[in-house]
Amino acid sequence: xxxPIVLTLKLASLTTVIxxxxxxxxxxxxxxxQCIFKEAVGAVVALPLVLPPTVLGFYLLIALGPQSxxxxxxxxxxxxxxxxxxxxxxIGSVIYSMPFVVQPVRNAFEAIGDKxxxxxxxxxxxxxxxxxxxxxxxxxxxLITGAVLGFAxxxxxxxxxxxxxxxxxGETKVLSIAIYDHVENLEWTQAHILSAxxxxxxxxxILSMMVLDKRLRxxxxxx
Amino acid sequence: MSxxxxxxxxxxxxxxxDVDFTIPSVGVTALFGQSGCGKTTVLRCLAGLERVTxxxxxxxxxxxxxxxxxxxxxxxxxxxxxxxxxLFDHLxxxxxxxxxxxxxxxxxxGPFFEGVVSxxxxxxxxxxxxxxxxxxxxxxxxxxxxxxxxxxxxLMDEPLSxxxxxxxxEIIPYLQKMHQALSIPIIYISHDSEEVERLADHLILMExxxxxxxxxxxxxxxxxxxxxxxxxxxxxxxxxxxxxxxEADQITSLQFCNRTFHVPGYVGEVGETRRVRIVATDxxxxxxxxxxxxxxxxxxxxxxxxVAIDEARYNVVLExxxxxxxxxxxxxxxxxxxxxxxxxxxxxxxxxSMVEKRKRK
Numbered sequence: 308x309x310x311p312i313v314l315t316l317k318l319a320s321l322t323t324v325i326x327x328x329x330x331x332x333x334x335x336x337x338x339x340x341q342c343i344f345k346e347a348v349g350a351v352v353a354l355p356l357v358l359p360p361t362v363l364g365f366y367l368l369i370a371l372g373p374q375s376x377x378x379x380x381x382x383x384x385x386x387x388x389x390x391x392x393x394x395x396x397x398i399g400s401v402i403y404s405m406p407f408v409v410q411p412v413r414n415a416f417e418a419i420g421d422k423x424x425x426x427x428x429x430x431x432x433x434x435x436x437x438x439x440x441x442x443x444x445x446x447x448x449x450l451i452t453g454a455v456l457g458f459a460x461x462x463x464x465x466x467x468x469x470x471x472x473x474x475x476x477g478e479t480k481v482l483s484i485a486i487y488d489h490v491e492n493l494e495w496t497q498a499h500i501l502s503a504x505x506x507x508x509x510x511x512x513i514l515s516m517m518v519l520d521k522r523l524r525x526x527x528x529x530x
Numbered sequence: 531m532s533x534x535x536x537x538x539x540x541x542x543x544x545x546x547x548d549v550d551f552t553i554p555s556v557g558v559t560a561l562f563g564q565s566g567c568g569k570t571t572v573l574r575c576l577a578g579l580e581r582v583t584x585x586x587x588x589x590x591x592x593x594x595x596x597x598x599x600x601x602x603x604x605x606x607x608x609x610x611x612x613x614x615x616x617l618f619d620h621l622x623x624x625x626x627x628x629x630x631x632x633x634x635x636x637x638x639x640g641p642f643f644e645g646v647v648s649x650x651x652x653x654x655x656x657x658x659x660x661x662x663x664x665x666x667x668x669x670x671x672x673x674x675x676x677x678x679x680x681x682x683x684x685l686m687d688e689p690l691s692x693x694x695x696x697x698x699x700e701i702i703p704y705l706q707k708m709h710q711a712l713s714i715p716i717i718y719i720s721h722d723s724e725e726v727e728r729l730a731d732h733l734i735l736m737e738x739x740x741x742x743x744x745x746x747x748x749x750x751x752x753x754x755x756x757x758x759x760x761x762x763x764x765x766x767x768x769x770x771x772x773x774x775x776x777e778a779d780q781i782t783s784l785q786f787c788n789r790t791f792h793v794p795g796y797v798g799e800v801g802e803t804r805r806v807r808i809v810a811t812d813x814x815x816x817x818x819x820x821x822x823x824x825x826x827x828x829x830x831x832x833x834x835x836x837v838a839i840d841e842a843r844y845n846v847v848l849e850x851x852x853x854x855x856x857x858x859x860x861x862x863x864x865x866x867x868x869x870x871x872x873x874x875x876x877x878x879x880x881x882x883s884m885v886e887k888r889k890r891k
Contacts, residue, residue, distance in 0.1 A: 422616050425579050428603040429610035430630030430679050436604075440629075444620040 308497060310477055311485035312504075318393070318481060319461040322400040323408075326457045329401075330408040331450070335438065337409070338416035349413075353406045360403070364470020367399050371471065389471075396472045396479055403467050404460045408453040415449020416442060448523040452516060459512045463505070532556070534589050534683070534715065538575045540582025547571055547582060547739040553732055555590055555683070555715040560726040560747070562719075562758070563736035569719045570613075572736070573685050576717065577610050578603035589683060607634075609676030611686040615668040617660040623671050624656040630679025643678060649711060650674040650704055666697035670704055677708070684716045690725060705729060723758055727751070727767050727807055728885050752847065752854035760839050764810040766855045767885060772802050781826070787851020792826040793882050805885035810845060812880040813857035817867060819876050827879040831855065833871050836864070848877055855879075 337349050355363055371389035372378045381389045389395035419442060427437045443450070465483040472479030474488060482501060489498040537550040547568045553559045561569045574580040576587065578594070578601060587595040594601045609630070617626050631643060647653055650670045655663065663671065669689055676684060689705075690698045709716065709729065720726050726733065726747070733750040735742040735758070743756060751758065752766050770784030770791055782797040783790050784804060797804055820828060834854070835847035844864050848855045857877060859869075869875065 422612070423618055425603075426610070426612065426616045426618070427629070428579065429577055429606075429608060430675065431604050431633035432629070433604050436633070441618060441620075445618075447620070 308485075308500070311480050311482045311501075314393075314477065314480065315462055315482040318396055318400060319458045321397055322404055322461045323454050323458045325397070325401050326404060326408040327450070327454060330405060330453065330457075331412055331443070334409045334412035334453075335416055335442065337413045352409050355403045356406050360464075360466025361470055363403060364399070364467040367395075367402070367467065367471050371395055371398065391471070391473045391475060391479060393478055396468060396481075399467045399471050400461045400464060403464060404457045407460045408457040411449045411452040411456065412446060413449075415446035415452075418449075419445045448520060451519060451523075455512060455516050459509065462508070532590055534717075535587070536572075536576065537584070537586040538572060538582045539584040542568060542571060542739060545739045549736070549739070549741050551734055551741055551744050553715075553717075553734070553744065556713070557731035558709060558716045558718055558729050559732040559734060560718050560720055560730035561734050561736060562723070562726050562730075563721065563742075565721055567736045568739040569721075569736055570687055573610075573687050573717065573719055576683070577608050577685055578606050579610075607680065607682040609679055609681030609684045611669075611672050611676050611684070611689045613688045614692045615665075615672040617663075617668060617671060617675070619660060621660070622656070623652065623658050623660060623663070626660060626671055626675050627652070627656075627678055630675055634678070634680040636680050642680075645711075646674050646677050649707055650677075664697065665693045666700045669693065669697075669701055673704070673708065677712070682714060684712075684714055686716060686718045688719050688721070691721075702728065723761060723763055723765075727765060727805075748853055752856055755837070760845075762811070764845070764856060764858065765807045766810070766853070767805060767807050768850075768853055769803055769805050772798050772800050772804060774800065787853065789829055789851060791879075791882050793884060797884055807883050807885045808855060808879055809881065809883075810856040810858035813855065814878045814880070815846060815857055815859060815863075815867070815869065816876045816878060820878060823878065825878045825880055827882055829855075829877045829879070830874065831877055833869055833873050833875060836869065836871060848875070850877075 333352070337345060368390055369375065370377055371381070373382065373388050378388055381387065381394070385394070389398065423441050423445060424437050427441045432440065463483060464481070465487070468479065468481055468484060472481075472484075474480050474484050480488070482505065486498050486501045486505075489495075489501065532555050533552055534555050535552045539546075539548045541547070544566065545568070549568070549572055561572060563569055571580060575582055575585060581600060585595045587593070593599060594606055618629065621629065627643070627647070636642070647656070650673060652670060652674055655667060655671070660668065660671065673689065690701060693701065706729070718729060730747050732745070733747045734744040735750065735756055743750065743753065748767055748769070750756065758764065768786050770786035772782060773785040773790070774783040775781070775796060776783070780795055782793045782795065784793065784806065791806060793806065819830070829850060831848040831850050833846055834849050837845045837847070839845055839858070842861050844859055844861060846857045846859055846864075846869060848857060855877060
């Protein structure tokens with residue numbers, strides 16, 4: 308019973324780290340760019356919010372399959388195909404949870420406005436310097452919200468994983484799949500334990516996020 | 531080549547910005563004009579925060595902007611003090627002060643850091659989060675932060691306008707100390723004529739995106755054609771050297787162009803320079819030397835210009851050595867006494883106020 312939990316935590320942590328690394332610059336670009344395609348890119352990033360997970364999973368399966376360029380690349384690099392592997396799950400989760408990280412971070416960047424960045428520029432900070440030493444610290448509440456949401460959303464993922472990962476113990480059998488499996492096999496006790504655990508976990512995540520958000524906001528407003 | 535030449539042309543929201551000026555790169559230049567006349571845009575162009583379609587900017591010979599080149603804001607050695615301080619919320623006072631200092635060419639100048647901290651009176655605030663500062667304190671941190679980045683040009687966008695009167699009075703002495711201690715040129719935006727009289731050496735007058743006139747402060751203030759001469763606070767400002775202090779009567783005398791002003795109270799040491807301000811409505815005119823009067827300051831002088839302000843009031847400009855003194859009189863008095871240009875009159879000055887306690891180099 309421990310195996311799916313460990314696997315889920317591993318997947319969610321890795322996904323969150325990757326999302327923070329690629330999602331933060333993307334959110335920055337979406338918040339600051341004047342490019343006319345910006346909103347189109349924003350819409351593509353937000354697609355998983357409305358798309359049925361099975362649709363996403365289906366296309367991912369095709370895109371990562373052995374016939375696709377990506378699948379062939381993976382085969383030559385790692386000697387294995389992406390679907391029904393942990394690496395495939397990570398790719399799927401990154402895409403699926405992207406809007407949950409990008410949106411709060413983008414909002415936080417937009418809330419900063421031009422003024423602190425202009426102050427930094429007149430104090431000799433280059434644009435990159437501004438990004439790391441002004442924008443990122445000021446957007447911290449948004450980054451924390453994004454990380455928590457991305458992590459929690461990946462933990463709760465089911466449809467996409469079923470489509471591209473299947474049910475391989477230790478490789479792709481994550482928590483939500485394990486619960487489904489237990490219910491299918493009428494193992495109610497195990498299903499209860501895992502489900503209740505998820506319930507408590509989700510509650511704690513939401514609660515701590517609300518409390519944290521409130522505290523960070525209050526800290527800002529003292530002036 | 532110790533001067534600043536700038537030319538900016540471009541479309542703003544309401545009107546066309548079209549300015550062209552050359553100012554000495556010493557002392558304080560005030561950019562003066564009503565709100566929305568484009569002062570802030572000019573300052574932002576100087577800092578490189580804004581780029582108008584046509585621009586040319588040279589600071590002491592170095593080209594910051596011309597047809598083909600544009601120096602990015604973070605490569606320009608300017609200090610910028612924003613209207614509302616604009617401190618970094620995620621850093622404490624010390625972090626804010628060091629932000630520009632660490633990134634400047636002389637980053638490890640401890641004595642300089644200490645100097646600015648004590649100049650701005652910040653020693654007790656260093657560990658404070660910026661959210662816990664008062665309006666005046668925030669602005670002092672903002673000025674200190676700008677100074678610590680070793681600017682070659684300091685730009686200040688109405689640093690006092692967001693403050694209440696109490697905070698303003700608290701911060702002005704720091705500004706005056708700063709002007710004494712630094713040799714860098716300062717361009718200072720204001721729409722408050724008293725602030726300009728207290729701080730500026732040079733004045734650029736703006737109206738609707740254009741420069742009306744630019745020149746040394748004293749000439750500009752006494753130019754009756756400019757709109758500052760029409761305000762109810764119109765004043766002439768002079769710089770005099772203290773020549774005597776009368777212990778018994780507590781009167782200080784200042785010498786200015788062979789005239790002597792008397793000011794009540796001790797103002798400073800003999801030999802020091804002080805700025806005095808004479809409000810136009812405090813000056814009355816007489817055809818003869820008034821014999822019995824409580825007024826201390828009476829000067830004989832010549833009328834060089836008479837300008838109507840509105841239907842009822844006139845500005846009479848008097849020659850006072852190399853400078854000009856403005857008297858505000860009514861239409862009735864003008865016609866009653868029949869004052870004419872070239873005529874010799876006696877100007878009685880009811881009040882001479884000190885502008886500031888500022889030493890000049």
